[in-house]
Amino acid sequence: MKAISVTRKDLQVFIRDRGAVFMLFLLPFAFILVLSVVGQGIEFGAESEDLLPLVVVNNDPQGEAAQDYLAALEDTHTIEIIEEEQGDVEKRLNDALLGQALFIPADFSADLDAGDQATLELRLHPQYDQAKVMVIERALVQASREFLMMQYLNQGLEQMREMQAANPGADETFSEERIRQQIETQQVMADERPLIVVEETTPAKPDEEELNLPTFGQHIVVGMAVLFVFLGAMNTAVSLFREKSLGSFRRLMAAPISKSALLFGKLLANFVLSTAQIVVILITGGFLIQFIGVEPLDITNDPLGLVVVSLVIALCATSLGIFIAALAKTEKQVSGLGSVLLFMAGLLAGSFVPLFMFPEGLDNIARVVPHYWANQAYYGLFFRGQTLLDIWQYIAMLLLFSLIFYGVGLWRFRYE
Amino acid sequence: MPPILEVDHLVKKYGDFEAVKGISFTVDEGEIFGLLGPNGAGKTQTISMLTGVIEPTSGTAKIGGYDIHTDMDEVKKINGLVPQDLALYPTLSARSNLNFFGRIYGLGGKELKERVADVLNVVALTERADQAVEKYSGGMKRRVNIAAGLVHQPRLLFLDEPTVGVDPQSRNQIFESVQQLNRERDMSIIYTSHYMEEVELLCNRVAIIDEGEIIALDTIKNLIAMLGGGVIQIGLTQVDETTLAELTALQGVQQASLAPQPTTLPAEDDQEALEPERKHDMVKIECEDSQQALVSLISYLNENDLNISSMEILEPNLESVFLHLTGKKLRE
Structure with missing residues (x-):
C-alpha cells in the first residue's frame, strides 16, 4: 500500500508538470499527425530505386516457365535477382554469411507445363530481417500471380482456339461475353489452386494472404509509439533525480517504507504513464488519423498480443529509466545527453525510417537497442499478421533488456 | 524514566575519513537537546545514522528502547525527521504533501485528515494549505517541512538546521512551534544548528560537536560557566612566558595563554612571514570579571610599552565557549 501511495503521489506530480x-502525450501525437500527412505519398517497396538483392539458385535454367517467372519477379521493381550456383549458396547460408536465397527446382517448368503444382524454396536465416522478408514475400506473391495469370490466359485462349477448330461454324465461340467468362474462370482457378507454392524455412512464417507492407503513416505510428515510450524513460530518471535533489528520498528513508517498495512505487507510476502513452498513440494511429485522410493502422490482429507487447515495452522503458538514473551524475545529463541518445537509438532502430530501407549491415547494429525489438514485435503484429506465439523471441529480448536495465539500475542507484 | 535516546560510540567512516568519531550521549524523554557545531562537524551524519538514512560503521544507539541495528522499523515509527533540505514536492499543495507523508507512515482515512489538519494548525498554515508549496515564502516552506515530520506524531523529533534561509518572523514562528510541541505534547526534540542563539533559546542541554567529536556536553548554564566572566582576545608583539605569567596575575584575570594560531603555511615569496620570529601573538585572557580585567590589562600594557595589534572582548555565551574550546568561530 505504501508503494501505491508513492505511485499516487508521482502521478499527482506528473499531472501538474x-x-x-x-512531452509524453502531445508531442508524439503531433509527430504522428505531421509526419503521416507529410509522408502520405510514400509507399514502401513500390517505387524504390534501391532494389533488394535476392540470391536465386535456378536449377531449371533451360525451362521457359522458370525464365518467365524470374522475369515476372523482376517486373515487381522491388527485387534485384542475383543468380548464383547451388553449392556456393548452400555453404554461405550454412555459414550464416547469407541471409536469404530462392531455390528453383529442376522440374519447375515441367511441372507447370503438366499442370502440376511447383514448389519454390525460400531459405531464410533465422536472424534475417523480417522487414526484408516481407518485401521478398510480397514480390514472390506478386510475381506468382502475374506469371500464373498469363499462364492461365494462354491456356484459356488455347482451349478456345481448339473449340473453334472443332466447331468452325459456331459464331459465338469468340464472343466478348465468352472471352470474359473464360478469363474469370482462369482468375478463380489461379486464386483457388495456386500452381506455385513458396516454402520457407523461417520459423515465424506469416500467411501470404496477410502480408501487408505498411504505409508511411502506419509505420510512423509504430515508430513514434516506440520512440516516445522509450523517451519516457527520461521521466523515470528525472523523477528519481528530483527525489534526490529535493531531499525527499532522505526523508522517505527515515520513514517506515523499504527501499524496494519506494523504488517499486516510483517505477509503477512511470509504468502506468508509459502504458497510457502507448494507448493514446495507438488510438491516434488506429483511429484518429483517418480523419485527416491517412490510412489507419489495423490494431485488431491479435488483441492479446498487442496488450502483452505494449506492457512489455512499457516495462522495458521504465527499467531503462532507472538504468539511466543510476548511470547519470546530474539531472542535466539525463535530460540533455539522455534525450539525444534515446532519439539516436530510435533512429537507429527504424522509428523514423523503416529498417528495410537501411543499408545492408546497419540493421544488424540496431539489435543492440531495445527499440529494435519493440519495433519488430509491433511490425509482426500489425504488418506480418503474426500472433503472440510468433513474436515470442522479440518479447523475450525486451524482457532480457528489462532485466539487465533493472538489475544494473538497482545495483548502481544511489539514494543520496 | 529511561532516556528516549542512548547513543553509544557511534562511528561513521568513508574510506579513511572518519566523519563521526565514536560519539556517545543520551537524551531524556521530554528534553530539547541541542547539537551545536559548524557546518561539516558531523551533526547531519549523526542524525542520519539515528534515523536509518545511513548505516553506522560501528557503535549503536537505542531509541525508545529499540536498537537501531535490530529494530529499525520500530525506531522509524518513533522518530520524526525534519531534514535540512526542503524535502517537499513543490508542485503539490501543503495538504497533498502532508497526506502523502502521512500515508507512508500508515495513516489513512479520518485519522490522516485529522492529523494533517492538526499539524497545519501547529505551523499556522491552515489558511493556505491548498496552495502549491512552490508559491510559498521561504519561511512558510520551512514550516511545511516541519509539519511533514510531525504528521505521524513522533515521540522523538530530529530538527536538522530548521531555520536556514528563514526570515525573522518565520524563525520566531518555528521557535514557538518547537516550544509548543515540547511543552504541550511532551515531544523530545534534537535540534541541530550552527546558530548558537537558537540553541541557547530552545535547548536544555547542548552537545558541542566539532570534526566528528563531542567536545563538550552540558547544560547551557554550565557550558557558559566554563568561561567564567568572559574572554578577552588580544594581539600583542613579543609575548613570552614571563608576560603570560604577569598577565595571569592581573586583577580580574583567571588565566592568560597563547591562542591557537592558523596552521596555513605562508607562501615562499612572503619573506616577512618566513622570518623566524612572529610579529604578533594572539593572547587569550579568561576573566573572572571582564570589566575589571580590561582596566588592569590596559594599565599593564601601557606600563610595559607593549603594542596592541587587535583586541576582542567575548561575552560569555556558546559562541565564545566554542571559540574557547576549538580556537574557531562557529560560522567559519
Whole structure:
C-alpha cells in the first residue's frame, strides 16, 4: 500500500508538470499527425530505386516457365535477382554469411507445363530481417500471380482456339461475353489452386494472404509509439533525480517504507504513464488519423498480443529509466545527453525510417537497442499478421533488456 | 524514566575519513537537546545514522528502547525527521504533501485528515494549505517541512538546521512551534544548528560537536560557566612566558595563554612571514570579571610599552565557549 501511495503521489506530480504531459502525450501525437500527412505519398517497396538483392539458385535454367517467372519477379521493381550456383549458396547460408536465397527446382517448368503444382524454396536465416522478408514475400506473391495469370490466359485462349477448330461454324465461340467468362474462370482457378507454392524455412512464417507492407503513416505510428515510450524513460530518471535533489528520498528513508517498495512505487507510476502513452498513440494511429485522410493502422490482429507487447515495452522503458538514473551524475545529463541518445537509438532502430530501407549491415547494429525489438514485435503484429506465439523471441529480448536495465539500475542507484 | 535516546560510540567512516568519531550521549524523554557545531562537524551524519538514512560503521544507539541495528522499523515509527533540505514536492499543495507523508507512515482515512489538519494548525498554515508549496515564502516552506515530520506524531523529533534561509518572523514562528510541541505534547526534540542563539533559546542541554567529536556536553548554564566572566582576545608583539605569567596575575584575570594560531603555511615569496620570529601573538585572557580585567590589562600594557595589534572582548555565551574550546568561530 505504501508503494501505491508513492505511485499516487508521482502521478499527482506528473499531472501538474505541463512540460512532462506535453512531452509524453502531445508531442508524439503531433509527430504522428505531421509526419503521416507529410509522408502520405510514400509507399514502401513500390517505387524504390534501391532494389533488394535476392540470391536465386535456378536449377531449371533451360525451362521457359522458370525464365518467365524470374522475369515476372523482376517486373515487381522491388527485387534485384542475383543468380548464383547451388553449392556456393548452400555453404554461405550454412555459414550464416547469407541471409536469404530462392531455390528453383529442376522440374519447375515441367511441372507447370503438366499442370502440376511447383514448389519454390525460400531459405531464410533465422536472424534475417523480417522487414526484408516481407518485401521478398510480397514480390514472390506478386510475381506468382502475374506469371500464373498469363499462364492461365494462354491456356484459356488455347482451349478456345481448339473449340473453334472443332466447331468452325459456331459464331459465338469468340464472343466478348465468352472471352470474359473464360478469363474469370482462369482468375478463380489461379486464386483457388495456386500452381506455385513458396516454402520457407523461417520459423515465424506469416500467411501470404496477410502480408501487408505498411504505409508511411502506419509505420510512423509504430515508430513514434516506440520512440516516445522509450523517451519516457527520461521521466523515470528525472523523477528519481528530483527525489534526490529535493531531499525527499532522505526523508522517505527515515520513514517506515523499504527501499524496494519506494523504488517499486516510483517505477509503477512511470509504468502506468508509459502504458497510457502507448494507448493514446495507438488510438491516434488506429483511429484518429483517418480523419485527416491517412490510412489507419489495423490494431485488431491479435488483441492479446498487442496488450502483452505494449506492457512489455512499457516495462522495458521504465527499467531503462532507472538504468539511466543510476548511470547519470546530474539531472542535466539525463535530460540533455539522455534525450539525444534515446532519439539516436530510435533512429537507429527504424522509428523514423523503416529498417528495410537501411543499408545492408546497419540493421544488424540496431539489435543492440531495445527499440529494435519493440519495433519488430509491433511490425509482426500489425504488418506480418503474426500472433503472440510468433513474436515470442522479440518479447523475450525486451524482457532480457528489462532485466539487465533493472538489475544494473538497482545495483548502481544511489539514494543520496 | 529511561532516556528516549542512548547513543553509544557511534562511528561513521568513508574510506579513511572518519566523519563521526565514536560519539556517545543520551537524551531524556521530554528534553530539547541541542547539537551545536559548524557546518561539516558531523551533526547531519549523526542524525542520519539515528534515523536509518545511513548505516553506522560501528557503535549503536537505542531509541525508545529499540536498537537501531535490530529494530529499525520500530525506531522509524518513533522518530520524526525534519531534514535540512526542503524535502517537499513543490508542485503539490501543503495538504497533498502532508497526506502523502502521512500515508507512508500508515495513516489513512479520518485519522490522516485529522492529523494533517492538526499539524497545519501547529505551523499556522491552515489558511493556505491548498496552495502549491512552490508559491510559498521561504519561511512558510520551512514550516511545511516541519509539519511533514510531525504528521505521524513522533515521540522523538530530529530538527536538522530548521531555520536556514528563514526570515525573522518565520524563525520566531518555528521557535514557538518547537516550544509548543515540547511543552504541550511532551515531544523530545534534537535540534541541530550552527546558530548558537537558537540553541541557547530552545535547548536544555547542548552537545558541542566539532570534526566528528563531542567536545563538550552540558547544560547551557554550565557550558557558559566554563568561561567564567568572559574572554578577552588580544594581539600583542613579543609575548613570552614571563608576560603570560604577569598577565595571569592581573586583577580580574583567571588565566592568560597563547591562542591557537592558523596552521596555513605562508607562501615562499612572503619573506616577512618566513622570518623566524612572529610579529604578533594572539593572547587569550579568561576573566573572572571582564570589566575589571580590561582596566588592569590596559594599565599593564601601557606600563610595559607593549603594542596592541587587535583586541576582542567575548561575552560569555556558546559562541565564545566554542571559540574557547576549538580556537574557531562557529560560522567559519
